[in-house]
Amino acid sequence: xxxxxxxxxxxxALGFRGGVAPVMKGSMDSxxxxxxxxxxxxxxxxxxxxxxxxxxxxxxxxxLSTGGDMRIGLANLFGSL
Numbered sequence: 001x002x003x004x005x006x007x008x009x010x011x012x013a014l015g016f017r018g019g020v021a022p023v024m025k026g027s028m029d030s031x032x033x034x035x036x037x038x039x040x041x042x043x044x045x046x047x048x049x050x051x052x053x054x055x056x057x058x059x060x061x062x063x064l065s066t067g068g069d070m071r072i073g074l075a076n077l078f079g080s081l
Contacts, residue, residue, distance in 0.1 A: 022051035
């Protein structure tokens, strides 16, 4: 068997695209999403309700909202919306 490249510390992960992958920490009901790079460094903090794979340097995120409003935005690799 080989060695771990990225230790399995996330509850859910999507595939890599553009060198980053969306990952979720927590339960399926209340977990928060962010992104890691190909060696496991967090590049976008886990603070979003949903994260989708990056394309052309931008990822799609659903932002935690108060009052039930759904807010969706694009973020770059620095987490700037």
